[in-house]
Amino acid sequence: MTLIEHIRELRNRLFRASLAILVGFILGIVWLGGPVLHLLQQPYCDLPNSRLADGRCNFVQLGPADLFLLNLKIGLWVGLIIAAPIWLYQLWAFIAPGLHKHERRYAYVFTGLAAPLFAAGAVLAYFVTAKGLAFLLNVTNSEEITTTLDITRYISFVTNLILLFGVAFEFPLIVLMLNFVGLASAKRLLSWWRVAIFVFFAFSAVVTPTPDPFGMTALAVCLSALYFGAVGVAFVNDRRRGRGREVYAGIGDDEVSPLDLDPEPVEAGQRVDASGPIDAPEPIASPAPIERRYDDMT
Incomplete structure (x- = not known):
């Protein structure tokens, strides 16, 4: 594949992963956001003196949009978890061929x-x-x-x-x-x-x-x-x-390895004949003229 084809494949896989996360985000907002928020509140709500007289947890909202943004954040986390098999597969399918x-x-x-x-x-x-x-x-x-x-x-x-x-x-x-x-x-x-x-x-x-x-x-x-x-x-x-059964596995870093110091006789080598004279190089033909409509790159 060329570089442009790789970029095109990456674009397609990112689009599929983003679409899966968007679907998971919608599911997290509509159906799973409330149960997840209730689950995260339980460590505090189970403590003594943490509930009001009507049984609700003693939480406050300091800003008018804090709870709305919190629900969006929880929905995004839930969407990432729900869509994890899809976007992880898209990531793996892009990396695996290499x-x-x-x-x-x-x-x-x-x-x-x-x-x-x-x-x-x-x-x-x-x-x-x-x-x-x-x-x-x-x-x-x-x-x-x-x-x-x-x-x-x-x-x-x-x-x-x-x-x-x-x-x-x-x-x-x-x-x-x-x-x-x-x-x-x-x-x-x-x-x-x-x-x-x-x-x-x-x-x-x-x-x-x-x-x-x-x-x-x-x-x-x-x-x-x-x-x-x-x-x-x-x-x-x-x-x-x-591993550990190599020749030098039992030798420390500062320990000298065992060496065979028995000298072996060196036999005389074969006679090398003198090289012959080198022929003169052939003349190089001049290059053909380049047409003016092409530059040095084309």
């Missing part, structure tokens, strides 16, 4: 693992949100102060936490990718476990928006468990490929 067979197989495996890992991170973030809110509201509990949450800021808090936890759970795929492409062996990955655990706890302390230790510890422990699980898969992959 990949080798083994690269496509790896892409299938990593894509099949990415979605469950992200979902697991999102579920963990949902429970961490409930624990974090309970901790924060208990710390700030006072008879003189009434806590009322802004609905838009609360939903942004929950969705950002879900997104951060979901992306963090994709880290084991990076570890497996380093091993599968041969950049890091399983033994080397295992030797980095102290640094990895420190990075996990530091990362969890930074990205977790609540100051309670529950959320940070839950995320760091899950990331550590996923890291050791990925290292275990890397050991299986190294054994399957025969």
Whole structure:
């Protein structure tokens, strides 16, 4: 395919993906926006003293269009999730022809693992949100102060936490990718476990928006468990490929490799005859005249 044909194919696939997202956005606004909003409100609504006398959650709207824009935002997120099989397929159909067979197989495996890992991170973030809110509201509990949450800021808090936890759970795929492409062996990955655990706890302390230790510890422990699980898969992959059984596998980087110092006799080479004289080059014919209507490029 030429460059113009590639651009035309990209345009068509982007149009199909955008159309699928638009349909999912409409479905999210009409049918699924309310249930999703209710689900995101549950971590706060299940807490004591979070409801009004009539049973409604104690949320406020600071701007006249805040709730409307929030519904549009939730509808867009729902539309992206609903249309994910279609726009992911369009993306894959555009990239796959340029990949080798083994690269496509790896892409299938990593894509099949990415979605469950992200979902697991999102579920963990949902429970961490409930624990974090309970901790924060208990710390700030006072008879003189009434806590009322802004609905838009609360939903942004929950969705950002879900997104951060979901992306963090994709880290084991990076570890497996380093091993599968041969950049890091399983033994080397295992030797980095102290640094990895420190990075996990530091990362969890930074990205977790609540100051309670529950959320940070839950995320760091899950990331550590996923890291050791990925290292275990890397050991299986190294054994399957025969890594570690090379000639110099058991030799350290600062250790001299064993060399065979027994000299071998060098036999005399064959006699080389002298080269003959080189003939004179033939004369080069002058180029034909170029017509004036063509330039040097055509």
